[in-house]
Amino acid sequence: MIRPGLLQDIVELTSEHFVLVLAAMSIAIAIGIPIGILLTRHRSPRGLVLGFANVMQTVPSLALFGFLIPIPLIGGIGKRTAIVSLVLYALLPILRNTLTGILGVDGAVRESAVAMGMTGRQLLWMVELPLAARTILAGVRIATVTTIGTATIAAAIGGGGLGVFIFRGIASVDTTQILAGAIPAALLALIADGGLGWIEKRFSAA
Amino acid sequence: MGGSRLAVRREPVDSSLRPPAAVEFRKVSFRIGSNLILDNFSFSVEPGETLVLLGRSGSGKTTALRMVNGLLFPTSGEVLVDGRPTTAWDLIELRRGIGYVIQEVGLFPHFTIGENVGLVPRLAQWPPEKIAIRTRDLLEQAGLPPDEFLNRYPRELSGGQRQRVGVARALAADPRLLLFDEPFGALDPVTRLELQDQFLALRNRFQKTSIFVTHDVREALRIASRIALLDRGRLETLATPDKFLTSLGPQTRAFLAVLEKGRHHGTQDGT
Numbered sequence: 001m002i003r004p005g006l007l008q009d010i011v012e013l014t015s016e017h018f019v020l021v022l023a024a025m026s027i028a029i030a031i032g033i034p035i036g037i038l039l040t041r042h043r044s045p046r047g048l049v050l051g052f053a054n055v056m057q058t059v060p061s062l063a064l065f066g067f068l069i070p071i072p073l074i075g076g077i078g079k080r081t082a083i084v085s086l087v088l089y090a091l092l093p094i095l096r097n098t099l100t101g102i103l104g105v106d107g108a109v110r111e112s113a114v115a116m117g118m119t120g121r122q123l124l125w126m127v128e129l130p131l132a133a134r135t136i137l138a139g140v141r142i143a144t145v146t147t148i149g150t151a152t153i154a155a156a157i158g159g160g161g162l163g164v165f166i167f168r169g170i171a172s173v174d175t176t177q178i179l180a181g182a183i184p185a186a187l188l189a190l191i192a193d194g195g196l197g198w199i200e201k202r203f204s205a206a
Numbered sequence: 207m208g209g210s211r212l213a214v215r216r217e218p219v220d221s222s223l224r225p226p227a228a229v230e231f232r233k234v235s236f237r238i239g240s241n242l243i244l245d246n247f248s249f250s251v252e253p254g255e256t257l258v259l260l261g262r263s264g265s266g267k268t269t270a271l272r273m274v275n276g277l278l279f280p281t282s283g284e285v286l287v288d289g290r291p292t293t294a295w296d297l298i299e300l301r302r303g304i305g306y307v308i309q310e311v312g313l314f315p316h317f318t319i320g321e322n323v324g325l326v327p328r329l330a331q332w333p334p335e336k337i338a339i340r341t342r343d344l345l346e347q348a349g350l351p352p353d354e355f356l357n358r359y360p361r362e363l364s365g366g367q368r369q370r371v372g373v374a375r376a377l378a379a380d381p382r383l384l385l386f387d388e389p390f391g392a393l394d395p396v397t398r399l400e401l402q403d404q405f406l407a408l409r410n411r412f413q414k415t416s417i418f419v420t421h422d423v424r425e426a427l428r429i430a431s432r433i434a435l436l437d438r439g440r441l442e443t444l445a446t447p448d449k450f451l452t453s454l455g456p457q458t459r460a461f462l463a464v465l466e467k468g469r470h471h472g473t474q475d476g477t
Contacts, residue, residue, distance in 0.1 A: 109315070
């Protein structure tokens, strides 16, 4: 049974979902890549930061949403809390891939760059980031695909998005509703995976 | 800074009015923990000469080389480049004036051959036309026709070709000094010989001061104006190739024995 107006709801919730993911990923990238770069420069906080990101990943997503609700400023009910927890989830793959990507640059290449008189900034922008780009993008892709899935749970704390359909469908035992949430979410994930994978391949020159 | 200098055995030259040595090691020691890598090491490199640092693996020759362009600093003593301690140099400026060639070559895999060769001039902000001319000229010198190689990537080249590019890259910005760290060590003997020939040709053309690290005594005898033999962080012999052949140091004799015994063409790996 497809009720009238369903299509419109799908479009609306899909775009809401998309915005949620976009916001979370932008923040996660803006935090994760610079911190990842810093961690390549400073060995000592590496374990601590990666440990934190790791622990964040192990917390069940529904629980993380729940934990955040009572926390002032970043918590509460609604989109903000949803985005904060999605960011915490997305951080690890981005952070870790930035770190491994840059540390994976051939030692001889790095040594040549330094010995040729590159400044730290030139080394980063001309050598390390281009050579690590593929690995970093792979991290972004994994994080994005995961975030699209996890974001469906955001509906539980009033974050909106396609999860609204799913929770509604579960509550009313209505498969159509569940599918109305699940299929667009899966499609979004596939498109993101394909698109980011394509960009990634274009960086495969090296 | 003329007279009171502590130079290790050299040709007797009137030293009172000479310009500063291109590179000078003054009582340099280097230790990692309790491990003494270089032990009170002194010598100087005169402008225009090719000084070969010869020694077995672990003798400290690479460590010494890496002190010249400030990749490492002495634990005690000092290394002077053009009369100035490396600690007093602006490191970026120092390094841009020193060409550096290593065994693994270290070409930038995401740059074309042309971009690799033109990198230091680009860092030094030469005008693009000048870089282009320089790059073509250097590839020509290196025996790599520019039209064929300019736009290729390092992975498309053979080991010998890559090292030719490495040498061309080191020469690009007309450095005051060239450092070579076993540059031909990973190449087959025939290619190695070709690159030595090319090295000699380039040296005769550009008259660059060079420090060349190797463990191959044949290579040392072939290209050196002087050979410095290192043994466990100490300088055992410093002599011209002719005098090196008659030197009596135990480690020197050990290296020369390689010549007498090994009349084959293989490369001896000191590892």
